[in-house]
Amino acid sequence: MAVEVTMAQMKFAILRHAFRGQRAQTAGTGAVLGGLLAAGTVYLAFSGPFEVLAAAYAVWLLGWVLGPVFMGGGDETVRPEYFALLGLPARRLATGLLTAAFVGVAPLVSLAALLGLLVVGVRSGSVLLAVPAMLLQLAVFVLLSKVSVALVGLALRSRLGAIGSGLVNGLILAALGQIWVFFAAFGQTGIPSAVRYLPSSWGLLAAQGDWRALAALVVLVLVLLAAWAALLGKRATRVSGSGRRRIAAASSGGAVIAKELRTWSRDLVRNHQAAFALAYGVGFAASPLLIGWNGMLPYAGPIFVVMAAAMASNLYGTDGTALWLTLMTPGASDVRGRQLAWLSVQAPIAIVLGVAFTFLASGPWPLILALLAALLGGAAGLIPLVSVYALVPGTDPHRRAGNPLRTSEDDGGLTGLAYLMLASVLVTGVPAGLTAIYLGWAGVPVGLLTGALCWWGFGLLAERRLRSHGPELLDTMRTGRKPQTRTSFRTDHLSKTEKAIAGWCFGLGAIPLIPQGILAAVFVSNGMLRHSWFLATYLPAGWRYPVAAGFIALGLAMYGTGLWLVRPNRPKPAPAC
Incomplete structure (x- = not known):
């Protein structure tokens, strides 16, 4: 147990020194919100029926599985790469990392929510089974999270896997956002009875006195631990694409466009993000077809644009210290090149989605065309602007660890940046959308005008910021610390x-x-x-x-x-x- 205890102590020491400033505030906010959710879950153990409490724990499990995949690859405070030279067996390394994974805010909050099992155990007279069920259920949460992240990381080692995992994750998140559609489509007005058979309910069954459920938890933990140990051995130290022919450019701006297009074709993380945005837009808009309503279908294109913009909100941060190439090239219009490259990749997809699905739904043509024009221009302008003003220091692509999803150490900063981008891009479409709703086709020129103004104006502000604060941004990306300036x-x-x-x-x-x-x-x-x-x-x-x-x-x-x-x-x- 020496290795396991040592890794847990390392994790505790790192967190003790890392939770300062903004990171401590973010963690505190998350802890408060998580504590409120945990308190609500424990309250259900006192008053709610079995199916309601089982559904609550299913939501907790889903959060552990999908949360790290969508928000930067999960907790990587203690990484497997740190112990590569020790020659630890894969099973021993996985056990130690699992022990360290229990140290943190998220496991503590989840353990508080699992106190509901203790309440159920007291009410059913099975306290001796409830206590180990709590710990085993928490281990299942953590291990399923680790295995899901490892599987996605393994998929991101190939282009086909990156695209496939992005499509699956996007469809899952879209289905969760439209869960009411599935309830209505399948005539389910309450909680499905099948929820009691999910692994998230096994601890609850054990707390009620079912020792077979406790045994099943033990077996599941061992299986997941073995799977994680096997996946740890397959972690790659870098993510890259295969070789491509050289791209020539006649100007510095053209070189930026060529470099960005090459990055979009080679960076498997960007492939994953683009596939995720596409699947989310189509899945969210097409879900109501299950109940025979196609009114949401035309909005697949605008939804795709907004989600694609959120995925690219930290555009400069994900490139890492490669900014020095731009700073050392006088006259290079890096911002304009990135804007045109982003539009050349995303605009055709958005237009095809918007036009095709609007044709299938027989309108509304003015609103969709107005929104597409406004949102594409707004996104193309806001992506570089937000990235240079609220940059989150990222990891250089060639230095990414075996978890390709983790492109930055500040998961909270990336999440906040994505939400900021979602809100900002939606605002750029409001004038054109309102005009199209009330004045019809007049919204299309308004959308073209606002999109062009956002593309030009926000891009100009980003370009000026990049020229005036380029060295500071480069230092931020190199050191991970933002400079403290008066402005x-x-x-x-x-x-x-x-x-x-x-x-x-x-x-x-x-x-x-x-x-x-x-x-x-x-x-x-x-x-x-x-x-x-x-x-x-x-x-x-x-x-x-x-x-x-x-x-x-x-x-x-x-x-x-x-x-x-x-x-x-x-x-x-x-x-x-």
């Missing part, structure tokens, strides 16, 4: 209360703004009432639009409050006498 948005001058307020505003502002505000208004305008968790769709006719507008105002107010708190050159309070 940057900083939080070190804020009190603990102000930091908490700013964190909650930036972290939760998207909820009232996008789903409860913008999306709810869209659903109401399309006659989609009593839809999922969108409050405005459940209200009387006179209250629907005002409530959606109120949520939009609340979301904007939250973002505005956060920006006001961290604004640059904020006057410091006078010292007390």
Whole structure:
């Protein structure tokens, strides 16, 4: 057990020194939200029926499996590569890493949620089975997460695997977003009875006195541990594509476009992200076909654009220190080249999706064409702008470890950047969308105009930022530390209360703004009432639009409050006498 204990101590020591500043604030916010969810799960153990509690643990399991895949490859604080020279057997290495994986905020929060098994054990008189069931169920959560990430990482070693895993992950997330469709399609108004047979329910069955479920958990843990040990031996130290012929360019701008196009064809992580965005857009828009409604189908193209933009929100960060090539090439229009390259890759897909699916659904042509023009231009302008202003230091592609999904050490920063991009790109489509809804074909020229202005204006701002702060950005990517400047948005001058307020505003502002505000208004305008968790769709006719507008105002107010708190050159309070 010396190796296992040592790895756990290493993980604890790293976390103790790493949770500082913004990372500590992000972890604290996640811990609070996770604690609230855990408390709700334990409450179900006191009052809810078996199926409800089993469904809650199924959601926890799904979060462990899909969360790391969608948000940077999971917890890699202690990596297998650190112990490559020790010659540890694969089974011993996997056991040690599993022990270290129990150290952290997420396992602690999940263990708190699993206290519901102890409550069930007390109520059923099977406390002796409930305690080991808690630990084994947590081990299943962690191991399934590790195995899923390892499988995706293995798939990303080939182009076919990268595309295939991206398609599968995108379809899964789209299905979760449209889960109400599947309930309605299969006549399921409650919780499926099959939920009791999922591995997430085995601990619950054991807590009720079923020793066979406890034995099944033990076997599942051993199988997953063996699978993870086998996958650890297959981890690659780098991800790359096969050789390609040389691409010639007649100008520096053309060289940037050629380099970006080559990157899109060779970088398997970008292949995975593009496939994910495509599958999500098609899956989300096509899901209502199961209940015979094709009203969402034309929006596959716009949804794809928004998701593709979110995937590329840290464009400069994922390239790592390769920025020095641009800084040492006078006159190179790096931003414009990247914009054109992104449009040349994503625009044809979006246009084909939008036109084809709108034709199948017989409209609405003005709205879809207006949104496509506006969103493509807005995304092409915002991607470099957000990337240079809110850059998250990434790992150089040639130095990526055996987990290709992990392109940065700051998972929280990448997630926040993606949400920021989602909200920002959606806002660029609002003028054209509203014009198309009320004035029809007039929305198309408005979309073309706003898209062109966003492409040109945001690109110009990004280009100026890159020229004026290029060395600082390069130093950030090289060292992983952002320079402290007077004009940057900083939080070190804020009190603990102000930091908490700013964190909650930036972290939760998207909820009232996008789903409860913008999306709810869209659903109401399309006659989609009593839809999922969108409050405005459940209200009387006179209250629907005002409530959606109120949520939009609340979301904007939250973002505005956060920006006001961290604004640059904020006057410091006078010292007390």
